[in-house]
Amino acid sequence: MxxxxxxxxxxxxxxxxxxxxxxxxxxxxxxxxxxxxxxxxxxxxxxxxxxxxxxxxxxxxxxxxxxxxxxxxxxxxxxxxxxxxxxxxxxxxxxxxxxxxxxxxxxxxxxxxxxxxxxxxxxxxxxxxxxxxxxxxxxxxxxxxxxxxxxxxxxxxxxxxxxxxxxxxxxxxxxxxxxxxDWLTAAGYADLSAKLTAGADWILADALGAEPIEPRAWAIVQGGLRAALADPAGARAGRIEAIGPLVEGLMLGGFAMQWTKSSRPASGAEHQFSHLWDMEHHVHGGEAPSHGFKVGVATLAVTRFYEAVLACDFERLDVAAAVAAWPAPETEEAAVRRMFAGTDFIATAVTETRAKHPAPAELSAQLERLRRDWPALRRRLQAQLLPAAEIERRLALAGAPTAPEAIGIPPARLRSAFRRAYHIRRRFTVLDLAVRTGQLERLLDAAFGAAPASTAP
Ligand SMILES: [Zn+2]
Missing domain, CATH: 3.40.50.1970 (Rossmann fold)
Structure with missing residues (x-):
């Protein structure tokens, strides 16, 4: 397939x-x-x-x-x-x-x-x-x-x-x-941009045996995606030639979700950030930022993160070391309970984390597969994603925020969201790749600069 x-x-x-x-x-x-x-x-x-x-x-x-x-x-x-x-x-x-x-x-x-x-x-x-x-x-x-x-x-x-x-x-x-x-169109453009990273996450899940790509849903969402995202300035200006494909792209995402009975075709790690901030009751200026704005900021952040991932030599990954460092389920659960202490969604985080926590043998097989297939997988991911600088340029042209501060998320909170978002959904995304290979903090440093002392692991 x-x-x-x-x-x-x-x-x-x-x-x-x-x-x-x-x-x-x-x-x-x-x-x-x-x-x-x-x-x-x-x-x-x-x-x-x-x-x-x-x-x-x-x-x-x-x-x-x-x-x-x-x-x-x-x-x-x-x-x-x-x-x-x-x-x-x-x-x-x-x-x-x-x-x-x-x-x-x-x-x-x-x-x-x-x-x-x-x-x-x-x-x-x-x-x-x-x-x-x-x-x-x-x-x-x-x-x-x-x-x-x-x-x-x-x-x-x-x-x-x-x-x-x-x-x-x-x-x-x-x-x-x-x-x-304008801001409504900008939000929709940002939500459609998310299908780039959502698609990359599905490619990863497919290649690493976590969740196969469903070809029809893939074609529905990804087939015309590049064309629908081609003219952010035109969308902002309300030009029919730009708004039409944008609207169709958004409608297609819903059809693909109806087909698979899952949000997977239209939603990856970037949507988990948005869900996380919703669960944390995040407001900015007294209001919850729009779904599209949260997702757009997250799409840019995840694309930056992907660039750090694509620079990795996973074909030289030390699988034995990663498996040796993999926590036992009860150790992981205790860490999740500490991480989400004081929130009203600890149970969700525990359940979702437990549901996807692989046994060492399963993890080992998956990471061996990553090592073996990485050159081809990297090419597929590169073909799927746009460069972060291009995402940033287009979101700005559409009128959508790009800086996390614009929606009330300081950089340290954006960084911690990579770990927290991992725990709230069992869906396999680039966050799972980073956590399972033991590279999350290193990749965050590469993508966003070294962490301030307060957020270091
Ligand atoms: Zn969305």
């Missing part, structure tokens, strides 16, 4: 082919002016049903009134529009409960008009009230969650992913999306 993937970007699936792989989403309309087709699409997907448009005051102005008009023009009965409050709305469970209470009074199908927050709130509320689906009208190219299953919602103070299906149909009118606030 791996040999065929030496040129990871060679296979490109059309949007229609990719859509056929989506298990829950059956229709996607992307293009300028497609808002007016929402009524026709709704009728095809939910024949005979009434609709309820779900929006907030801002998305009402930019799209929801037009959506309601399109539904009416198609002869679809509608409930009065459900409006979330404008200022201060975020993906918090209380808002799901309130929408649910309203949905319980009728059986209309929700048509969520907005970006990540409104979509996630409606996705979960539609599921919890037993609706057979809902329709999403995307108003910004801000993240890849539109077409993903699951909703990321804060419940009892902690961000959690709730299991619920992806939307039945998605409308992405580029005339609306291109006029969205």
């Amino acid at each position: 791996s040999a065929a993937l030496d040129q990871p970007a060679a296979v490109r699936l059309s949007l229609a082919d990719a859509l056929r792989s989506a298990r829950e989403t059956r229709a996607l309309l992307v293009g300028p002016g497609v808002l007016g087709e929402t009524g026709r699409l709704f009728r095809e997907q939910f024949p005979g049903r009434r609709a309820v448009v779900v929006a907030d005051p801002e998305t009402r102005t930019v799209a929801a009134d037009a959506v309601a008009a399109a539904l009416a023009a198609a002869g679809i009965g509608t409930e009065p529009m459900y409006l979330f409050p404008g200022a201060g709305l975020y993906a918090e469970f209380g808002y799901v409960t309130r929408l649910e209470a309203s949905l319980c009074r009728h059986d209309a199908i929700p048509v969520a008009v907005g970006s990540g927050t409104i979509n996630d709130l409606a996705k979960l509320a539609a599921h919890r009230t037993g609706r057979e689906g809902y329709l999403c009208v995307a108003t910004a190219a801000s993240m890849d969650g539109y077409t993903a299953f699951g909703a990321s919602i804060t419940h009892e103070g902690a961000k959690q992913t709730f299991n619920c299906p992806a939307p039945r149909a998605v409308v992405a009118d580029l005339d609306v999306i291109r006029r969205a606030p």
Whole structure:
């Protein structure tokens, strides 16, 4: 399988082919002016049903009134529009409960008009009230969650992913999306950039026997990725030729996740940083930074880290020494409990770490494989990644932050996140390669300079 993937970007699936792989989403309309087709699409997907448009005051102005008009023009009965409050709305469970209470009074199908927050709130509320689906009208190219299953919602103070299906149909009118606030497009560009490092992590996991690449999901996400990331300045300026491929790239990520029933195709170590900061309840200037901004900063950091990895001579790795230094599971667990003392996710860190902790013989076999295959693996990784300087340049052109301080993460905290992110997910990434070879601190020194005394191992 791996040999065929030496040129990871060679296979490109059309949007229609990719859509056929989506298990829950059956229709996607992307293009300028497609808002007016929402009524026709709704009728095809939910024949005979009434609709309820779900929006907030801002998305009402930019799209929801037009959506309601399109539904009416198609002869679809509608409930009065459900409006979330404008200022201060975020993906918090209380808002799901309130929408649910309203949905319980009728059986209309929700048509969520907005970006990540409104979509996630409606996705979960539609599921919890037993609706057979809902329709999403995307108003910004801000993240890849539109077409993903699951909703990321804060419940009892902690961000959690709730299991619920992806939307039945998605409308992405580029005339609306291109006029969205700059920072939303920047966040979406950053989230799409993450597919470079996520792909590199999957290549590593595939080559080292941790998790094989699923070729269809790979083609869906990686096939057109370089092209979709080609024009960050154009995306920022709202040019259709740049926004269109960006929106499609984000939607494709969700389809690949539906196909594999896993976030692996679209999420690697860089997403673990974002999850970690969510679990740590990180806020900057009183607010949680956007998903895309966290992921973008992490994508750049992980790309720098990869450059240090690619400079390694793993073909000369001292496997016996690495295996001898490998901690026993109980030693590791004690270290994890110390590392996460005072947090509310020690149990997650312990469980995830234990789930992936290899026995010495297994570790030895894997590291021997790394030693043997490293020259070819290094070439595959090099072909997958862009240089860190290029990622930094493009994120800046898109208007996304590149320095961790810009999202309230000091350099020492970014550095410690490499170790902490390793422990919160069992998914095999470049962090696992670094930890298993015993090279984590050395690689961090190479990528970011020697650690200050307080963060030295
Ligand atoms: Zn993401």
